[in-house]
Amino acid sequence: MSSMSDPDHVREQYGTEDRLQTRRSVWRPTVDGLDPETEALRAIDRALVGDAHVLEVGCGTGVMAERIAALPGVTLVATDFSPRFVELTAARGVDARQADICYLPFDDASFDVVFAGWMLYHVRDLERALNEVRRVLRPGGTFVAVTNGNDHLADLRRAAGGRPEITQFSSETGESVLRRRFADVRRHDLETRAVFGDHASAQAYLDSTGDGLVLPEFEGEREYAGAVTVFEAR
Numbered sequence: 001m002s003s004m005s006d007p008d009h010v011r012e013q014y015g016t017e018d019r020l021q022t023r024r025s026v027w028r029p030t031v032d033g034l035d036p037e038t039e040a041l042r043a044i045d046r047a048l049v050g051d052a053h054v055l056e057v058g059c060g061t062g063v064m065a066e067r068i069a070a071l072p073g074v075t076l077v078a079t080d081f082s083p084r085f086v087e088l089t090a091a092r093g094v095d096a097r098q099a100d101i102c103y104l105p106f107d108d109a110s111f112d113v114v115f116a117g118w119m120l121y122h123v124r125d126l127e128r129a130l131n132e133v134r135r136v137l138r139p140g141g142t143f144v145a146v147t148n149g150n151d152h153l154a155d156l157r158r159a160a161g162g163r164p165e166i167t168q169f170s171s172e173t174g175e176s177v178l179r180r181r182f183a184d185v186r187r188h189d190l191e192t193r194a195v196f197g198d199h200a201s202a203q204a205y206l207d208s209t210g211d212g213l214v215l216p217e218f219e220g221e222r223e224y225a226g227a228v229t230v231f232e233a234r
């Protein structure tokens with residue numbers, strides 16, 4: 001298991017936005033033109049019936065929060081552990097609050113939809129986090145979660161002398177984890193593409209992960225495959 005759910009690592013990673021933005025900037029859609037955030041937004045939209053209360057956990061800089069809040073009839077609360085990310089999300093005009101997914105400051109059954117994008121692999125107590133999601137969702141409500149698979153940038157990590165990153169909530173494990181709490185779990189697997197204009201940008205990506213991987217020099221542009229899954233559970 002990686003250090004991804006180590007609280008010190010998580011605090012250092014997300015105290016400021018630079019590392020997350022370095023990583024987000026390289027991603028391109030699948031060859032079919034699909035991107036995971038748009039697919040997650042579609043899943044959220046499908047789950048909405050009339051006016052709906054939506055909670056985002058681990059909202060980061062608020063890119064998805066702004067898109068979710070723009071869906072018709074949605075009242076959104078976006079939460080993150082990082083005070084800086086709450087500030088950045090609030091600056092987008094979203095109701096943003098600081099909260100740990102393991103201690104959600106909301107009543108039982110107060111949301112129709114909960115969304116978690118690329119964050120469950122960081123949570124120290126995954127079982128407790130998912131119990132909290134289940135608790136704040138109304139019966140029949142929908143949980144949409146996005147995560148990476150073991151093959152995500154595995155070739156880049158190998159080229160830099162590393163190993164694929166195996167996390168606690170991945171494309172491989174997410175379905176069985178969610179089935180313990182949700183009767184109906186669907187998945188949409190996407191092969192995304194990371195495009196690096198040069199060696200420096202690929203190395204900057206690796207540096208942003210804090211894993212100490214060093215990529216041998218190369219000339220020109222390189223592309224590496226990403227493996228992402230959008231889960232829809234109810």
Ligand SMILES: C[S@@+](CC[C@H](N)C(=O)[O-])C[C@H]1O[C@@H](n2cnc3c(N)ncnc32)[C@H](O)[C@@H]1O
Pocket residue numbers: 010014020024057058059060061063079080081082085099100101102116117118119122123124
């Ligand atoms: C990989 S980032 C993803 C951010 C955003 N969802 C996105 O896709 O850009 C993980 C986010 O989860 C947040 N996070 C990590 N552990 C958390 C926890 N226990 N409770 C709430 N947020 C947490 C981090 O602060 C960070 O914003």
